[in-house]
Ligand SMILES: Cc1cc2nc3c(=O)[nH]c(=O)nc-3n(C[C@H](O)[C@H](O)[C@H](O)COP(=O)(O)OP(=O)(O)OC[C@H]3O[C@@H](n4cnc5c(N)ncnc54)[C@H](O)[C@@H]3O)c2cc1C
Ligand code: FES
């Protein structure tokens with residue numbers, strides 16, 4: 401029988417939640433229901449990091465901790481996890497070394513952003529390989545703190561504080577909260593199917609179902625078109641906080657067994673739809689450095705630790721950062737429904753602006769991409785107004801198979817230039833068989849302009865996007881030439 405309450409740990413204490421509380425965001429629950437006001441809410445959109453908490457999930461007999469935004473994370477996503485808030489970092493009245501460093505280096509003025517910085521910085525002393533031995537560097541902090549904004553202190557003192565911490569003094573979460581028994585309990589809870597019911601303020605019935613299998617998930621989805629599938633909620637949480645959606649019948653993917661991993665075998669990259677971007681980042685760092693480079697510009701660390709690959713693909717935004725890579729690697733998507741599974745080439749999955757080929761009972765289960773081979777060169781591009789934590793204006797992937805200096809095959813995908821991500825068949829055909837030189841790529845760019853239909857919006861004018869599409873080919877040429885020149889030295 402399905403369990404009728406959520407079970408998780410909060411700062412080491414077991415918590416059982418049923419009824420309407422299960423449908424709150426974590427930041428609402430902490431502040432309104434638990435009086436834990438250390439966690440702040442500023443933007444409610446995952447942009448500022450003031451609401452950051454540390455989330456522990458069971459991982460192979462232990463617990464893996466990462467920083468997430470509690471303002472866009474629902475309680476029903478927390479079953480079988482351990483939440484550590486800023487209040488949970490100082491034990492027995494003693495400040496955590498990160499908090500001490502912030503005091504010593506004057507890292508806080510109004511203090512509104514401080515709990516978010518502190519929790520995110522504390523999470524940086526977690527790593528899979530055991531205790532960290534090196535001090536944090538300014539360079540790694542630049543990415544690690546890209547999801548945290550401070551409007552008054554300025555970043556110099558905050559970075560100084562983080563760099564001053566002796567890693568030997570910074571406890572891992574497993575030391576603050578011994579994790580053996582807790583990990584076993586979380587693993588046990590995560591084997592349960594959960595069905596929680598409640599009512600909203602207007603008295604409407606609410607239901608959150610967390611199945612264990614994709615088959616049960618598909619059956620539940622098929623029962624009603626009202627069903628809202630929730631994975632990491634980094635898209636849905638924002639929509640709910642802006643009042644665009646008021647979900648009543650939720651299918652949560654949190655307790656499904658498997659498909660949260662990334663595998664690389666025989667030149668094939670298989671990503672479970674439930675895998676977070678942080679899991680992808682860890683898996684592809686060395687094997688796909690260009691994809692890894694783009695991922696470091698994907699949201700901030702808190703977004704990447706919650707947001708999933710499946711959510712990005714099904715959300716079907718033409719500027720989703722992952723899509724151009726999957727178009728040029730001719731990725732296949734494994735969909736699961738009540739009648740079994742089917743594989744769909746990614747180019748057939750997108751039917752129009754934010755419209756996919758998913759049937760009412762179907763879910764995305766796996767993403768299967770062929771990795772570039774030795775004679776294939778791949779470059780990915782993201783253009784946005786800000787470097788960090790910004791939505792793309794334009795994205796591109798160019799993959800060419802080289803036979804000496806000749807292009808044996810070219811695949812090009814552009815995002816932000818039409819209602820869906822586009823492959824450019826005429827430009828690809830033009831490149832086929834030609835020498836790779838600057839003039840060829842310049843001409844390819846001119847052709848590409850004719851294959852796209854960009855629009856003007858808040859992120860850029862149509863002409864700007866058309867120029868980006870044209871110029872990216874010359875940039876690709878110089879990047880590739882530079883790489884080859886570098887390799888020849
Ligand atoms: C501050 C911020 C920064 C961001 N930065 C970027 C960025 O740089 N680049 C970028 O591309 N995106 C960005 N995003 C968007 C978002 O983080 C990603 O799209 C993310 O991958 C969504 O995954 P999720 O698991 O959170 O999806 P959810 O919000 O849980 O779901 C998104 C959609 O997918 C559906 N869905 C999810 N999983 C499945 C499944 N397995 N089967 C069927 N349907 C499913 C849901 O029903 C919903 O319609 C950002 C978002 C925020 C808030
Ligand atoms: S309140 Fe700004 S990210 Fe949550």
Ligand code: FES
Pocket residue numbers: 507508509510511512513514549550551552553554
């Ligand atoms: S200390 Fe005021 S916003 Fe950072």
